[in-house]
Amino acid sequence: MINFAQLQSKFTTLRSNKAFELFVVFVIISSALLVGAKTYELSPLSLTLVTWMDRFITAFFLIEISIRFLGEEHKKDFFKNPWNIFDTLIVTISLVPIDNTDMALVARLVRVFRVLRMISVIPELRLLLNSLIKAMPQLGYVILLMFIIFYIYAAIGSTLFEDINPELWGDITISLLTLFRVMTFEDWTDVMYETMGVYPMSWVFYLTFIFFTAFAFLNMVIGIVVNVLDEEHEKIRKQEAIDAHEPTIADLQLQLEQIKVMLERQAK
Structure with missing residues (x-):
């Protein structure tokens, strides 16, 4: 069986993997395009597809932030980085359902700000x-x-x-x-x-x-x-x-x- 130390080592390797980072950037760009697509009048089929894509992106961001947290050797150091706190807040608020809730407007606005995660992922930015x-x-x-x-x-x-x-x-x-x-x-x-x-x-x-x-x-x-x-x-x-x-x-x-x-x- 794989113990926690081995699992943490795998998560650490994964989060520093260039292919994984590029895929995260691709998902963030897709999230930005998705926000723009929602500003148009969509057919019922397209609206359903966009909704499922939004759920997938939200789930992926939750998994990705969890991998980064579990891959941190000292868990307290994870929240010493302001960008990690920002990413966590964005991902957490993104879990709020968009439809038929009082927080629907806030959830939609937060999904717009998910584009800013590009800054936390790319060191040059x-x-x-x-x-x-x-x-x-x-x-x-x-x-x-x-x-x-x-x-x-x-x-x-x-x-x-x-x-x-x-x-x-x-x-x-x-x-x-x-x-x-x-x-x-x-x-x-x-x-x-x-x-x-x-x-x-x-x-x-x-x-x-x-x-x-x-x-x-x-x-x-x-x-x-x-x-x-x-x-x-x-x-x-x-x-x-x-x-x-x-x-x-x-x-x-x-x-x-x-x-x-x-x-x-x-x-x-």
Whole structure:
């Protein structure tokens, strides 16, 4: 008979198996396509097929999370990983029946969020998300500075252009929305030409605003995220070197110093 230790070893091997991981990714993608299929009007036969596929996916996710939990050597460590907690919550709530229950709407929404399990399965996506989260403190200052620029330009726009088009510049909140439209280049030239009919030099207002927001701040955000991403890659490389017991540059320098000391002693 297979004891629990052998069973745990098999589960550990299975959950780290590349073929199994690819199949999990395939099921997650299928789950996403299934959610999209439900937004269309389906025939009774197609609806029945979709329902059974949804049940299969839910059952597979339950089995998969159980394998990952049982394959963990220290069970408490399983819940120290936030992604494991997220996956467990998604799978647990997915067990709620969709039809004829008060929780039906919640269950349907959770099935949409099952697509996010792709992040917990693919390490590269986890790295990107972790980098974005770690960059948030630095991005916060950029966003604050951007809001200040938005507010100043919105106040100026509301003061100068309110009489030209109250629907776009009636107050500061509407002006903020108009400036967001300008920043995203959504027919912004129509807004500019309208004000240029009264203030011919108003193009300076729009071009300077676009330069600050769409160009300068956007590049600052990209630079911060890329910098944090590089730092995360470097941490991973160092950890992999430690795990593989590969000497780092610091270790090689230390070894060279030791060899130098030994040669000096022999020379004496």
